[in-house]
Amino acid sequence: MKFNIQSALGAIGTAAIATTVAAVTTISAPIAANAATFNFNNIVADNAGELKGDPLAQFLSMDVTASGGGTLFKFSLAENSLPGFGGSFIRQVFIDGSTTLLGTATVNSGNVVVGGVAFSGGASSQNFAQGNKVGFSTDYYFNRNNGAANVNAIQEGESLGVLFANANFNNVIAAINSGDLRVGYHAQGLIDGASDSYINGIPTTPPPKPVPVPGFLLGLAVAGAFGGSRLLKSKKQSA
Numbered sequence: 001m002k003f004n005i006q007s008a009l010g011a012i013g014t015a016a017i018a019t020t021v022a023a024v025t026t027i028s029a030p031i032a033a034n035a036a037t038f039n040f041n042n043i044v045a046d047n048a049g050e051l052k053g054d055p056l057a058q059f060l061s062m063d064v065t066a067s068g069g070g071t072l073f074k075f076s077l078a079e080n081s082l083p084g085f086g087g088s089f090i091r092q093v094f095i096d097g098s099t100t101l102l103g104t105a106t107v108n109s110g111n112v113v114v115g116g117v118a119f120s121g122g123a124s125s126q127n128f129a130q131g132n133k134v135g136f137s138t139d140y141y142f143n144r145n146n147g148a149a150n151v152n153a154i155q156e157g158e159s160l161g162v163l164f165a166n167a168n169f170n171n172v173i174a175a176i177n178s179g180d181l182r183v184g185y186h187a188q189g190l191i192d193g194a195s196d197s198y199i200n201g202i203p204t205t206p207p208p209k210p211v212p213v214p215g216f217l218l219g220l221a222v223a224g225a226f227g228g229s230r231l232l233k234s235k236k237q238s239a
Helices: 005-028 054-059 169-178 214-238
Strands: 035-042 060-067 070-077 089-096 105-107 119-123 140-144 158-164 182-188 196-200
Touching: 035 054, 035 169, 054 060, 054 196, 060 169, 060 182, 070 089, 070 169, 070 182, 089 158, 105 119, 105 140
Parallel strands: none
Antiparallel strands: 035 060, 035 196, 060 070, 070 158, 089 140, 089 182, 105 158, 119 140, 182 196
16 A cells, blocks of 8 residues: 555644644633622721621622623622521612613512512612721612511522623623722621621722832833843943
8 A cells, every 4th residue: 555655744734733723722712701709808896896797797798690791799698507696687788889880770680589688779879887997989779678577688598689781790890809899788687786887808998909000110121121231231341
């Protein structure tokens, strides 16, 4: 059987190119990510009374999910067995962000209900208790509707869904990660009848904001280049 080496090399080359293209395509393909979960922390206390709600923070969370062309938030309180916290509930939800970024809110979108969840609200400048400690400025406010006891609040195992139909998911996540968009919870029914406030992420005063310093970085680059040229010149003279 006659063996054509040129044809064989051509076939090998073609296969190698195809394999390389496939590998590059696989590597460069974007990894889909359309959901993220964020935890909450207690705002730093000024007195002993504000410490009572700290243990509940570990059971508070927020899921952010891409929904069509928009973004769905789910504000949640997980079940807990903390002594004295069995009647805890989230009564109010605050958002410090941008109405331009989020747009119009649709409340009660896919609530997770055990006993009952029903909120109302939207764009607002309502005060967030203890929010002044972390520079919180409310842009959206959601409050549980009146009902028997606290049936319409977010209680154990429940979630409130709020849909921002025109909010780009990636932009929303970037704003949360940078600290430009923050969410606050005001919870009640804590131990000894106390109430407390919580915020996603690590609360600081003031909140962390990215600070671009292009002039400073350019100065470092120029200084480095200038120093390098002087060092080279000195070496040449001493050679």
